[in-house]
Structures are given as structure tokens and as C-alpha cells.
Amino acid sequence: MLTSAASLFAASPSIPILARRPGFCVVAKPAGLVVHRNDWSRKGDVALLQLLRDQLGTQVNPVHRLDAGTSGCLVFAEDSETTAALQRAFASGRVRKTYIAVARGNAMPTLGEGLVVERPVRDDKGVLRAARTELMCLGGCDGEEVA
Numbered sequence: 001m002l003t004s005a006a007s008l009f010a011a012s013p014s015i016p017i018l019a020r021r022p023g024f025c026v027v028a029k030p031a032g033l034v035v036h037r038n039d040w041s042r043k044g045d046v047a048l049l050q051l052l053r054d055q056l057g058t059q060v061n062p063v064h065r066l067d068a069g070t071s072g073c074l075v076f077a078e079d080s081e082t083t084a085a086l087q088r089a090f091a092s093g094r095v096r097k098t099y100i101a102v103a104r105g106n107a108m109p110t111l112g113e114g115l116v117v118e119r120p121v122r123d124d125k126g127v128l129r130a131a132r133t134e135l136m137c138l139g140g141c142d143g144e145e146v147a
Contacts, residue, residue, distance in 0.1 A: 023082035031071040038124045
């Protein structure tokens with residue numbers, strides 16, 4: 001998946017900008033594209049950071065990350081002060097990332113019920129970080145009928 005996304009953006013590197021304000025912007029990150037190069041990146045991988053910098057003609061810093069295989073909204077700041085302020089907002093919980101996924105199979109938890117999973121995950125450097133996932137089944141279908 002990463003290779004096909006890299007090929008796609010190497011040919012036409014245009015990142016959809018969802019919002020742009022003084023000091024920061026929000027972009028639509030496609031699945032299969034790394035946010036920035038790291039130890040796990042493949043040689044030749046195209047990174048969103050470089051594509052956006054080239055597209056906007058200015059230095060940008062990712063405020064948070066999304067895994068390479070995840071699509072979604074991503075915030076980039078244009079200066080160190082804005083980067084730090086927005087990262088503090090994420091760290092303090094004033095800003096939250098919410099993921100919506102489409103899954104196939106038996107829904108767990110059941111419709112309208114929630115489930116919380118607290119399990120550490122490793123970062124790019126292999127350090128365990130606390131992580132909390134809250135799951136809520138918003139809907140489902142049984143054959144042709146959608147609940």
C-alpha cells in the first residue's frame with residue numbers, strides 16, 4: 001500500500017487543504033502516505049511533510065501524526081510557536097483525535113454500547129507510550145437492512 005501511494009503522489013503531488021489559517025493548516029492525509037520519514041520508512045517513500053512544504057512554499061511542522069495506513073485530517077503549523085501551542089492543546093486533552101472506521105464482521109461492542117481499551121503502543125523509537133481507545137458501535141447492517 002505504501003508503494004502505490006508513493007507512486008501516486010510522486011506523479012501528482014497535490015494535498016487537499018481543508019482549512020488554512022494564519023500559522024497553521026489542516027490537510028486531508030490519504031492512507032498509504034507517511035507523515036514524515038523515519039527509521040521505518042522505505043527508501044524512496046514520499047512523505048506528506050515534504051509534499052506539503054513544496055505545495056505551500058513554506059516550512060511546515062506536523063502537530064500530530066497519523067499512521068501511514070490511516071487517512072484523515074492532519075494539522076501542520078508554519079512556525080515553532082504555533083507548533084508548540086497546538087501540540088500542548090493535543091497533550092492536555094483540549095483537542096482530541098477521533099477515528100471513524102468501517103469494519104466487517106461481528107460488531108463488538110453491540111450497537112449503542114461502548115468499550116474502552118487501554119494498552120501501551122510503541123512509538124517510532126520503540127518506546128512504550130500510553131494509549132487509550134474508546135470504541136462505540138454507531139450502526140450496523142444485517143443483510144440489506146441497516147440498523
